[in-house]
Amino acid sequence: MQTRDISELQDFCKKIRRHIIEMITEAKSGHPGGSLSAVETLAVLYLEVMRHDSKNPQWKERDRFILGKGHACPVLYATMAECGYTPVDQLKTLRKMGSIYQGHPDRRFIPALEASTGSLGQGLSVAIGMGLAARMDGNPSRTYVMLGDGEIQEGQIWEAAMFASFHKLDNIVAIVDYNKIQLDGFVKDIMELEPLADKWRSFGWHVVDADGHDLLALRRAFAEAEATKGKPTVLLAHTIKGKGVSFMENNPKFHGMAPTKDECEKALKELA
Amino acid sequence: MAAKTKFDLKMGSATREAFGKTLVQLGRENKDVVVCDADLSKSTMVHWFAQEFPGRFFTCGIAEANMVAIGAGLASAGKIPFVASFSAFVLTKGFEQLRVTVAYPNVNVKVVGTHSGISIGEDGPSQMSIEDLSLATALPGFTVISPADEVSMAAFVRLAASHDGPVFLRAGRAKVPVVYNPDQQFAIGKAIELIDGSDVTLMAHGLMVAESLRAAEILEAEGISTRVVDVPTIKPLDTGAVAKAARETGAIVVGEEHLVDGGLGVKVAQAVTQSHPCVMEFVGVTTYAESGTPEGLLQKYGMTAANMAAAARRAVARKK
Numbered sequence: 001m002q003t004r005d006i007s008e009l010q011d012f013c014k015k016i017r018r019h020i021i022e023m024i025t026e027a028k029s030g031h032p033g034g035s036l037s038a039v040e041t042l043a044v045l046y047l048e049v050m051r052h053d054s055k056n057p058q059w060k061e062r063d064r065f066i067l068g069k070g071h072a073c074p075v076l077y078a079t080m081a082e083c084g085y086t087p088v089d090q091l092k093t094l095r096k097m098g099s100i101y102q103g104h105p106d107r108r109f110i111p112a113l114e115a116s117t118g119s120l121g122q123g124l125s126v127a128i129g130m131g132l133a134a135r136m137d138g139n140p141s142r143t144y145v146m147l148g149d150g151e152i153q154e155g156q157i158w159e160a161a162m163f164a165s166f167h168k169l170d171n172i173v174a175i176v177d178y179n180k181i182q183l184d185g186f187v188k189d190i191m192e193l194e195p196l197a198d199k200w201r202s203f204g205w206h207v208v209d210a211d212g213h214d215l216l217a218l219r220r221a222f223a224e225a226e227a228t229k230g231k232p233t234v235l236l237a238h239t240i241k242g243k244g245v246s247f248m249e250n251n252p253k254f255h256g257m258a259p260t261k262d263e264c265e266k267a268l269k270e271l272a
Numbered sequence: 273m274a275a276k277t278k279f280d281l282k283m284g285s286a287t288r289e290a291f292g293k294t295l296v297q298l299g300r301e302n303k304d305v306v307v308c309d310a311d312l313s314k315s316t317m318v319h320w321f322a323q324e325f326p327g328r329f330f331t332c333g334i335a336e337a338n339m340v341a342i343g344a345g346l347a348s349a350g351k352i353p354f355v356a357s358f359s360a361f362v363l364t365k366g367f368e369q370l371r372v373t374v375a376y377p378n379v380n381v382k383v384v385g386t387h388s389g390i391s392i393g394e395d396g397p398s399q400m401s402i403e404d405l406s407l408a409t410a411l412p413g414f415t416v417i418s419p420a421d422e423v424s425m426a427a428f429v430r431l432a433a434s435h436d437g438p439v440f441l442r443a444g445r446a447k448v449p450v451v452y453n454p455d456q457q458f459a460i461g462k463a464i465e466l467i468d469g470s471d472v473t474l475m476a477h478g479l480m481v482a483e484s485l486r487a488a489e490i491l492e493a494e495g496i497s498t499r500v501v502d503v504p505t506i507k508p509l510d511t512g513a514v515a516k517a518a519r520e521t522g523a524i525v526v527g528e529e530h531l532v533d534g535g536l537g538v539k540v541a542q543a544v545t546q547s548h549p550c551v552m553e554f555v556g557v558t559t560y561a562e563s564g565t566p567e568g569l570l571q572k573y574g575m576t577a578a579n580m581a582a583a584a585r586r587a588v589a590r591k592k
């Protein structure tokens with residue numbers, strides 16, 4: 001892990017949030033809420049935790065990241081672009097015909113993406129396959145996969161969870177972006193997940209609870225994950241959907257709705 | 273020209289909206305109608321039903337396979353469940369459940385897949401269902417319906433509810449033109465001849481019906497007498513209408529917002545070879561699309577009136 005100045009990380013996060021707002025406003029559709037909640041996690045992963053090289057995206061020993069909740073791709077696109085994988089100046093072509101920045105992550109357009117996602121529930125299994133392959137090859141590569149809290153209602157997630165602990169896969173880390181909101185409303189009203197930490201623990205996982213907007217806490221959580229041997233780690237990142245934009249925070253409306261031009265300006269002012 | 277005066281194709285609502293509205297009316301008429309949702313109620317439009325009948329509405333979370341089998345249980349115990357999600361998820365994730373808990377024991381579940389085809393636009397291929405009709409028609413005993421507009425969707429929601437047996441009902445996200453008068457009669461398994469013609473028949477379902485009507489106008493102006501047939505029931509297919517079209521026009525073009533490897537096209541081809549082999553052309557998607565505007569995508573991937581007309585010209589030329 002290469003640590004950076006916290007202020008540098010904070011500036012990075014602000015820049016990513018501005019990209020997210022501008023990209024989705026320009027596209028007139030997309031998912032701001034779940035993109036904004038994941039900003040800090042991706043920043044810490046891409047700037048500090050993961051071993052990767054944008055100049056050599058197919059490097060065999062790279063750490064990998066999969067966005068299980070593919071609809072939040074604006075945060076991934078903006079982060080990867082700022083890390084040098086893809087052009088920053090094309091971010092605003094999001095969701096337009098021919099853009100590399102497709103509505104959901106699409107490896108046909110960006111080969112550096114580790115998986116094409118968008119149908120919820122499958123990313124963890126794919127990450128496990130990558131973890132297994134790395135272990136077979138004696139490859140130090142670690143795989144990180146971000147899941148939505150709504151997403152983990154899919155049964156496949158729990159089939160995968162059972163598998164990973166049974167096979168003692170300690171080179172994969174699942175992150176639940178626990179923002180407590182899914183598409184139609186609050187998770188507790190649709191399909192409650194609590195006690196969530198107990199569920200993962202009973203499936204044989206090491207569980208770390210952290211404030212998903214606290215950069216230091218995230219840094220510590222990923223260090224703890226790396227130090228945990230013999231079982232997989234899940235980070236329950238407690239976050240706020242729409243984080244950073246007052247009128248989007250905790251507002252289910254902004255799960256899948258683009259801001260208007262006015263709302264965009266207001267948001268950018270808050271993120272100045 | 274008959275086509276022009278008869279069909280002004282005014283823009284109507286999306287078929288998913290007609291589905292959601294009719295479901296509420298059904299709910300008022302029959303207390304056994306229940307609805308299962310997988311966190312997409314505001315997109316599939318079952319949220320109106322949920323508001324009026326909270327006790328008969330079950331949110332299953334994002335868990336389509338489980339939802340389908342719960343539907344099977346509800347139906348086996350006498351309810352009339354409508355289980356709804358995006359077509360791309362309910363059929364794919366729920367397929368094995370549809371096979372073993374619904375189709376095989378012939379259980380009375382109504383599966384509704386909205387956001388079908390590529391006209392969902394910006395969300396891209398992961399949410400675009402282009403295989404759903406292949407899957408649904410593969411299930412023995414399933415009735416498979418893809419209405420063209422709000423009028424036919426409203427009628428088919430009711431027909432699906434009163435039909436005893438599993439049904440797959442396909443709906444779209446985008447607004448589509450109104451094809452039918454409010455008093456039009458529909459029946460499961462019946463195709464509807466919209467325009468008569470003698471040189472070629474255009475057969476279609478969903479939003480390709482309106483495109484076929486537009487194509488017929490283009491073709492008539494070129495002197496090609498064009499029949500247009502809406503085939504809302506893909507299974508069981510109206511083999512009579514297919515045989516008649518083959519016999520009387522000698523050329524059939526099938527247009528659908530679906531992979532050409534499955535769906536209506538292959539069903540019609542099968543029927544044609546069993547009755548009256550004739551020239552056929554197929555208009556549909558051949559691979560996964562991408563993000564874009566609905567109109568832009570339909571154009572790029574070849575599902576417009578112009579594509580239907582071009583295919584009809586090819587078919588007519590091959591006849592000679």
Ligand SMILES: Cc1ncc(C[n+]2csc(CCOP(=O)(O)OP(=O)(O)O)c2C)c(N)n1
Nearest residue numbers: 034118119120148149150151181182183311
């Ligand atoms: C299998 C599947 N079912 C349904 C959807 C439609 N969908 C897209 S996002 C979403 C809600 C996701 O909620 P969550 O995982 O909590 O994501 P977040 O709140 O972080 O955006 C749903 C239901 C989908 N993409 N995939």
